[in-house]
Amino acid sequence: MNIRELAVRSLLLIWQDGGYSNIVVSRMIKKYALSDRDRRFYTELVYGTLRYMAMLDRAIGMLSKRSLQQMDAVCAAILRLGLYQLQYLDKVPPSAACYEAVALARKMGHEGMAKFVNAVLRNALRRPEVFVVPSRQEDEVLHLALTYHQQNWFIRRCLQQYGFEETVKLCRFFDTIPELCVRIQTQKISREKAMAMLAEKGIVTRPGRYAPESLYIETNDAVQNLELLAAGRAMIQDEASQLVAHVLDPQPGDVVLDVCAAPGGKTTHIASLGGPDCLVYGADIYEHKLQLIRENAKKLQLSNIRTILQDAVRIGERFPAKADRVLVDAPCSGLGILRRKLDLRWRKKEQDLMRLPSLQTRILNGAAACVKTGGILVYSTCTINTAENAAVVEAFLQRHTEFTLLRAGETCSWPQPGKYIDVLPQRDGIDGFFIAKMRRDS
Ligand SMILES: C[S@@+](CC[C@H](N)C(=O)[O-])C[C@H]1O[C@@H](n2cnc3c(N)ncnc32)[C@H](O)[C@@H]1O
Secondary structure, eight states: OOHHHHHHHHHHHHHTTOOOHHHHHHHHHHHTTOOHHHHHHHHHHHHHHHHTHHHHHHHHHHHOSSOGGGSOHHHHHHHHHHHHHHHHOTTSOHHHHHHHHHHHHHHHSOHHHHHHHHHHHHHHHHOGGGGOOOOTTTOHHHHHHHHHTOOHHHHHHHHHHHOHHHHHHHHHHHTSOOOEEEEEOTTTSOHHHHHHHHHHTTOOEEEOSSSTTEEEESOGGGGGGOHHHHTTSEEEOOHHHHHHHHHHOOOTTOEEEESSOTTOHHHHHHHHHHOTTSEEEEEESOHHHHHHHHHHHHHTTOOSEEEEEOOGGGHHHHSTTOEEEEEEEOOOOOTTOTTTOHHHHHHOOHHHHHHHHHHHHHHHHHHHTTEEEEEEEEEEESOOOGGGTHHHHHHHHHHOTTEEEEOGGGGTTOOSOSSSEEEOHHHHSSOOEEEEEEEEOO
8 A cells, every 4th residue: 555545535534533642553554564664654644634734734734726625635735735735844855745646646646636635735835935934023813823723713813811921832732742651550559560560672661750659651652562561560641630539539438420431441540540449330321332331341450340331410310429539521621631632632622622521511400419428529621621620510519519629639648738639730740620519418
């Protein structure tokens, strides 16, 4: 398979069929058994085109009379990929980038498409100014959006929330490639022992600063072969997300309800921390996702997890005042983890943000009804959007005076002051996260 054609087909799977880039890419690498060299070129083409999409689309708009919306999806993908190589891949000579793009348009489209692609790419060679990023003075939002590969609305919101300097720091953070972070199952192996074991194999690691089981694997290529993962002694989970189970602080004998549980990162962590006498129910609204929780529990050999198919909005009717601890790890905009998912970064729409607080509120209300008197309720998201975080919790507390806000950091070593754990990526160097802890008093 021609690598550029594979890249175009992958981009179409991501843009047209809603495929996740990491899954599409790893499937293709496996399916076509790509050599190391081909794999590197292929991933560079796919991820590079995805990263620079705002810039590439703006250039296409300036170079072609036809808008992207009027274009055939195959044609748009070939143009984006061609322009990416022309502008950002020094190792590809411009003539090769044009020639290959035109040949692909002929093969995957028709002669007319080939002529059009040829005209746009030749035009790009004559007009390098289409790739010039406007200065801050000319257009602050566009300047940041194109420099740091984000959508304009996201930049606008950040500027309002943080101001220019902080927005730059945040965008720089989101533009880095995240290191792989695992959660060591310290019931089976200590973090120090795991580090020593990996060091013997030449794998460089670094303990996380905040979560006691977190370990960063600096030699990313070794992931697939990580014995720790295969042996159920570790699980891939970001450090910020590892704080949640510590805030919930499960105890032996507790009944815990994790109402938005799939794929079970936090459910398995809670079950490990609570020990075999702590019973953890992981609920989700999608049956196929419950299977992921069961698979993760099996991999980690945890027998104290049960799964439940249940809409969290109505979970209180099924388990009224039955749980000692309840976790709501709510569906959210994910604006704290934009470093991870290049494709999601472009898919997110500002309108989607508007409907989330009402869903989160309904889920939190449903979950609250499950908490016993004296029990704990934890609310978390992986977003930095305050409307989905403190605003949801504050409105909840006003309506539910039977709950008291506790300091979320009291059962984990979170260094920042304040009642909430409000992880700011640009300050804390990990994914953006929000955690609130409440107790039911009556
Ligand atoms: C942020 S994810 C949870 C991640 C999970 N806690 C973990 O650590 O692996 C949110 C989950 O909520 C589920 N969800 C969305 N709406 C729901 C609802 N109304 N009731 C129950 N689960 C819901 C989604 O299917 C998704 O799996």
